[in-house]
Amino acid sequence: MAKLILEIQKRGLHQYQRLEQFPVTIGRALDNDVILSDVSVSPHHLRIEQDEAGELYLHNLSKENGTRMNGALLGELPARLPVPSRLLLGSRRLNLLTSDTPVTPTNMLKFGSFYSIMANPVWVGVLLVLAVVGLFSENYLHTFVEQGVWYYLSDILLNLVVMAVIALFIAGVNWLVSHRWVFSSALGIVALLTLLKSLLGVVGDGLDYFFTSDTPQNVLLTLYNIPLVTLLLYFFQRWASYLRPWSALGIAILLSLPLVILEVVGLGDEASFGEGFSPNPVYNQTLSSFNIHAAPTLPLNEFLQQVEEALPNSVEK
Amino acid sequence: MYRLLQKIILAMCLLGLAGAGLAETASSSIYQDAEQSIYQVRVISKQGGEKTAIGSGFIVLEPNIIATNYHVVSMFVNDPEEFDLDYLSTTGKTGSLELLAVDVVHDLAVLRADAPLGAPLELADVPPKGARLYAMGNPMDLGFVIIEGTNNGILKNSDESNILFSGSLNPGMSGGPTLNEERQVVGVNVATSGNEISFLVPARHLGVILGRLKLTGFKPDTDISERIAEQIHSHTGKYFERLLDAKWNVRSVGKFGVPGSIDNFTRCWDEVSKPDEEELLRIRDTSCANDAAIYLDDGLEVGQIAYDYRWFTSDAMISPRFYNSYQERNVSVSNSEADKNDVTNFDCHAGFTRIAEQEFKMTVCRRDYHNYAGLSDVMVTGAMVGHKQQGMIFNLDLKGVAFEQAMQVLKRMLGEFKWQN
Numbered sequence: 001m002a003k004l005i006l007e008i009q010k011r012g013l014h015q016y017q018r019l020e021q022f023p024v025t026i027g028r029a030l031d032n033d034v035i036l037s038d039v040s041v042s043p044h045h046l047r048i049e050q051d052e053a054g055e056l057y058l059h060n061l062s063k064e065n066g067t068r069m070n071g072a073l074l075g076e077l078p079a080r081l082p083v084p085s086r087l088l089l090g091s092r093r094l095n096l097l098t099s100d101t102p103v104t105p106t107n108m109l110k111f112g113s114f115y116s117i118m119a120n121p122v123w124v125g126v127l128l129v130l131a132v133v134g135l136f137s138e139n140y141l142h143t144f145v146e147q148g149v150w151y152y153l154s155d156i157l158l159n160l161v162v163m164a165v166i167a168l169f170i171a172g173v174n175w176l177v178s179h180r181w182v183f184s185s186a187l188g189i190v191a192l193l194t195l196l197k198s199l200l201g202v203v204g205d206g207l208d209y210f211f212t213s214d215t216p217q218n219v220l221l222t223l224y225n226i227p228l229v230t231l232l233l234y235f236f237q238r239w240a241s242y243l244r245p246w247s248a249l250g251i252a253i254l255l256s257l258p259l260v261i262l263e264v265v266g267l268g269d270e271a272s273f274g275e276g277f278s279p280n281p282v283y284n285q286t287l288s289s290f291n292i293h294a295a296p297t298l299p300l301n302e303f304l305q306q307v308e309e310a311l312p313n314s315v316e317k
Numbered sequence: 318m319y320r321l322l323q324k325i326i327l328a329m330c331l332l333g334l335a336g337a338g339l340a341e342t343a344s345s346s347i348y349q350d351a352e353q354s355i356y357q358v359r360v361i362s363k364q365g366g367e368k369t370a371i372g373s374g375f376i377v378l379e380p381n382i383i384a385t386n387y388h389v390v391s392m393f394v395n396d397p398e399e400f401d402l403d404y405l406s407t408t409g410k411t412g413s414l415e416l417l418a419v420d421v422v423h424d425l426a427v428l429r430a431d432a433p434l435g436a437p438l439e440l441a442d443v444p445p446k447g448a449r450l451y452a453m454g455n456p457m458d459l460g461f462v463i464i465e466g467t468n469n470g471i472l473k474n475s476d477e478s479n480i481l482f483s484g485s486l487n488p489g490m491s492g493g494p495t496l497n498e499e500r501q502v503v504g505v506n507v508a509t510s511g512n513e514i515s516f517l518v519p520a521r522h523l524g525v526i527l528g529r530l531k532l533t534g535f536k537p538d539t540d541i542s543e544r545i546a547e548q549i550h551s552h553t554g555k556y557f558e559r560l561l562d563a564k565w566n567v568r569s570v571g572k573f574g575v576p577g578s579i580d581n582f583t584r585c586w587d588e589v590s591k592p593d594e595e596e597l598l599r600i601r602d603t604s605c606a607n608d609a610a611i612y613l614d615d616g617l618e619v620g621q622i623a624y625d626y627r628w629f630t631s632d633a634m635i636s637p638r639f640y641n642s643y644q645e646r647n648v649s650v651s652n653s654e655a656d657k658n659d660v661t662n663f664d665c666h667a668g669f670t671r672i673a674e675q676e677f678k679m680t681v682c683r684r685d686y687h688n689y690a691g692l693s694d695v696m697v698t699g700a701m702v703g704h705k706q707q708g709m710i711f712n713l714d715l716k717g718v719a720f721e722q723a724m725q726v727l728k729r730m731l732g733e734f735k736w737q738n
Contacts, residue, residue, distance in 0.1 A: 144597055144634070144642040212667050212678075280650045281663035281682035281696055287644040289636035291676070291702050295668050303670035304728055307681045310666035313693075313720065315685040 004056075004083065006034060007095040013179055018099075022050035026089070027061070040065050040090025048081060056081040065090035107242050117188070118239060124188035128163075131191040134198035135159050163190045170233070170255060177251060178241035189236045193229060200224050209288040212295055225263035230256040347451050348463040350500050351375075353435035357405040357455045358385045358414065358428070358492055360392045364399070373454035373493030374404065375502065377440065378527050380433035382535070385492030386507055386518075387419045387426045388612050394419060394426075394541055395614045404430060407461045417530055418538045421545050421611050422552040423522040424507050426492075427530060429537075438494055440520040440527075441501035443480055446470045452484055452506050452515070454493025464490075466513070468503070479516040480504045486515035546689035549611060549717055553620050556609070557722050560622070561729055570603055571628030571709055573673065574735035583607045583622065598642050601628040611717070616654030619692065619717020624730065629708035636705045643708040649698040653716060660684045660694060669702075673734040676703040677711075681727070683720055695723035 004019040006026075017034050026034040029043035036045070042062035049057045058081040060067040060074040067074045068088040069081065084101065087094040117123040139155050164187065171186040204217030230252050237248035253260075298306065358374040361367065372389030376382065383404065393400040393416065402414040414428040444450070445468070452464045466484020482495060486509040494502040495517050504517025530536075538544050560582045568577025568585065578585045588602035604625035610618040627646070631639045651663075665682040679699040686692040697713040713730060715723045 141638045141641050144638075144645075146597060146633070212669075277657035278662055279653065279655070281665050281680075281684075283665040283680040283682060283698075284667055285644060285647045287640050287647055287678065287700055287702060287708070289640040289705065293669060293678075297669040297671055297676050300670050300672060300728070300731055303668055303679065304724060306668060307666050308721075308724060311664055311681065311683045311720070313685055313691075314661050314664060315687055315690065 003099040005097045005099050005101075007097055008034075008036065009093040009095065011176070011179070019048070022048060022056075024048045026094075036089065036092055038090065038092040041092055042090070045089050046087075049078070056083065058087075062089070107244060118185045118192075118236070121184050124184050124191065127188050127191040127195065131163070131194040131198070132156055132160065134195050138198055138201065159194075163187065163194060166190050170236075173251065173255065174237070174241050177237075177247070178243065180241055182240040185236070185240045189232060193232060196228070197224060205286060206288065206290070206292075208284060209286040209291075210293055212284050212293060214282075214284050214286075222263060222267070225259045229259055347496060347498075347500060348453070351438065351453060351463075351494070351496060352407050352461070354438050355407060355453050355455075355461055355493065356383060356434065357458075357461075357489075358383065358389055359403050359405060360390060361401040361403055362399065363401055369400070371455070371458055371489055372491040373489065373506065374428065375453070375492075375494040376435050376437045377502065377523065378437050378531070379535070380435060380437060381430045382417075382437070382527070382530075383414065383428045383430060383434070384494075384505065384523050384527075385426050385428065386505065387421050387424045388507075389492045390416065390419075390426045390428070391612065391614050394545075402428060404428075404434070405455075406434065415537060416541070417535060418526050419541060419545065420522060420526055420548060421613060422548050423518050424612060425505060425518060425523055425526060427523075427526055429535060438496070439501045440524050441497060441499070441503050442521065443471065443503055443519055444468055444497050449498060450482060450484070450495050450503065450517075451497075452482065452486055452490065452493060452495040452517075454486075454490030454506055456487035456489045458489055462490075466495075466515070471519070472516075478519065479507065480519055482506075482515040482517045483513050484515055485509070485513050542688045543690070545613070546686075546692060549619055549689060550691055550719065552611070553718050554722065556620065557622075557718060557726060561725060565729075565733060567733070567735075568603060569737070570626040571601060571630070571707065572737055573626070573628070573709060574733075574737055575626055575711070576605075576624075576730050576733045577603070578605060579607075583624075597633045598629055598631045598639070600646075602626070613689075613717075614659075616656075617659055618653075619689075621714070621716045622726070623712075623714040625712050627710045629710070631706050634706065639706050639708075643700070647698075647700050647710060649696060649712050651694065651696060651714070653694065655694070658687065660686055663694075663696065670699075672699070672731050673736040675701050675734075675736055678702050683723075686717070689717070691719055692717045693720045693723065695720060695727075697727055 006017040006019055008015040008017065024034060025032045025044065025047050026036060027043050027045040028036060028038070028041045032044065042064045045062045046067060047059040047061060049059065051057065057078040058069060058074065059078045060076065069079060070086050081096065083096055083098055085096045087096065136152060136156055139152060167183060167187040167190045170189070171181065171183040174180060174182050174186065200220045204220040207216035208214055233255050234248050234252035237243045237251050243251065354376040356374045358372050359368040360370040362369045370389065370392050372385055374383040374385035377384045390402060393402050402416065403411055404414055405411050412431045414430055417427045417429050419426045448468045450466050450468050452466060453461065455461050464484050466482050469481040469483050471478050472481055482504070486506050490506045493506045495504045495506060497503050502520045504519055505523060507516050507518050509515040560579055563582055564580040566577045567574045583605045585603055585605035588604065602625065604623065606623040607621060609620055611620045612618050629643055634642070661684045663682040663684045665680050667678065667680040670677055670679050677699040682696040684694050695715040695718065699711045701709040713727060715726065
């Protein structure tokens with residue numbers, strides 16, 4: 001007969017106790033065979049006995065929070081204990097298993113090489129430097145008065161602090177879920193997201209000017225806020241926490257929810273604004289020093305003719 | 318001019334605002350002779366039963382015909398379902414009025430009373446400069462007054478050709494008559510800009526409406542808004558035709574020679590802001606506008622043309638940085654208070670064109686008036702591109718014009734640009 005194993009469920013990493021000699025006592029007191037330091041568990045909570053025929057019996061000793069076996073509350077009389085069984089001591093979950101119970105397959109990671117970038121502190125440092133350079137140039141190119149080096153430095157410091165706090169939050173959630181401390185990788189992913197945002201801003205501006213339209217920038221920012229952030233966080237959960245797809249997706253969605261909500265509210269506002277009356281014209285205001293655009297530069301007469309064709313009277317006479 | 322009108326309107330709504338010193342009363346015999354011909358014209362809210370706007374009016378041509386300003390009755394014209402018109406005599410008699418015709422260009426309205434009211438006043442031509450004139454009306458609902466002043470002739474720079482009256486017109490006197498010493502009406506009180514600078518509509522414009530009404534047996538005009546659209550059309554049509562023929566003065570803005578003031582039509586101002594030491598962008602700003610506007614309703618005026626030029630340079634900023642600050646200032650807004658009941662949304666077309674051999678990103682926007690067919694607001698904005706550290710933004714704003722005519726003005730304007738390297 002396969003050996004009996006008691007699984008004590010703990011988030012991240014379960015504990016296992018092999019049951020070889022009976023009776024086995026379980027409780028918080030230190031004279032038990034299996035000690036559970038959980039405050040909802042009584043000092044002497046359970047005793048498992050085996051009769052000559054090898055049948056297992058469960059004695060509930062707890063008068064405080066009680067015991068449930070496979071969902072049923074136990075009284076004072078011993079009850080037969082089938083294998084496997086789910087036990088609930090107070091609020092602590094235990095599983096009685098046999099040692100030949102199959103385990104879930106190993107979580108195969110197929111993106112190891114890319115994750116190794118995130119896991120390597122040198123690469124994280126490079127990403128961080130790139131993100132900071134991105135933020136600095138963004139700030140520099142949008143400051144139109146003369147500023148000293150301290151102005152830019154304090155901005156960079158502030159950004160670094162914000163990035164560190166976000167990374168800490170992500171790493172904290174990861175630790176809770178998987179008991180792995182991955183702060184450096186979390187910082188890497190935050191740096192990557194920051195860098196991507198800066199790059200998308202530049203690319204979006206360029207595309208807006210190229211197409212003489214506000215749409216490209218809006219589309220890129222929406223794509224960034226809704227699927228991209230969630231997707232990167234999903235992969236991060238998969239790499240860093242070895243989470244299974246559904247749990248990784250759940251946590252990624254939870255982490256990116258504030259952004260998604262803001263974006264959806266913004267889109268809703270835009271839609272309702274688009275339908276209403278606006279006293280001011282809506283037109284593409286981008287200007288670019290590179291001056292690359294899809295529309296040809298027309299002679300004035302042709303342009304004015306185009307305008308007259310494009311803007312017919314919208315009120316019937 | 319529209320700002321002056323606004324002053325009157327605003328104060329009209331603030332009834333009971335005391336304090337305006339009454340002008341000295343002039344010849345008491347003129348007052349006594351004309352007293353029976355002067356009335357207060359009131360716009361009454363149907364819901365509240367109280368007056369929402371007041372002005373003055375006078376009997377002309379027939380004992381039951383009253384003339385006043387369009388702007389006195391504009392609330393009623395724009396929303397006849399909500400308002401009623403009535404009159405109040407110097408003796409306290411009241412009765413209802415019916416709108417016969419309006420002339421928005423000259424700010425006149427002709428009304429008919431439900432009963433004969435008094436002796437009609439006669440119309441006369443503008444007397445020589447320096448002649449004594451007597452303005453009558455009911456300022457600020459305080460009672461009927463007569464104010465003595467001097468005729469200072471027809472205004473030259475304004476197409477409305479109003480009479481400059483050196484005397485103190487006060488809010489509520491709008492629509493009242495100004496008489497010469499023979500007790501004939503030479504003008505209708507219309508606006509003031511304070512300090513004894515007041516304006517009168519020459520009586521001959523009223524004569525034109527009365528002449529037309531007499532031919533139709535004083536039949537009220539049907540579809541007033543169509544009439545108003547026609548009036549604005551014909552007025553702005555002629556106005557912009559003359560503007561296109563007028564002398565356009567060249568003005569230098571950065572490296573450009575551009576159209577500056579247009580003789581007898583527009584004036585220009587340079588905005589000189591103290592250069593900020595830390596500011597890396599240098600801006601030179603010139604704006605031009607005409608002085609004429611036709612008042613249609615509170616916050617709604619048409620017939621204006623405004624254009625401005627801003628020249629940007631910066632040696633201290635690299636090109637992408639310069640362009641970011643240039644883009645941030647590339648914002649044009651409409652300063653009109655027209656709302657969704659008046660106009661459609663702006664519809665824009667943007668593209669690239671060449672003006673004076675320089676490349677410009679140009680946007681032309683148009684919106685149309687719901688109630689005045691064929692009238693549009695046109696907003697044009699263009700920004701020079703292709704120079705590393707120099708920029709120029711040009712704006713043209715036209716209100717209440719025919720779109721085709723706005724395009725003619727734009728074409729002429731852009732054609733005048735010269736690059737002076």
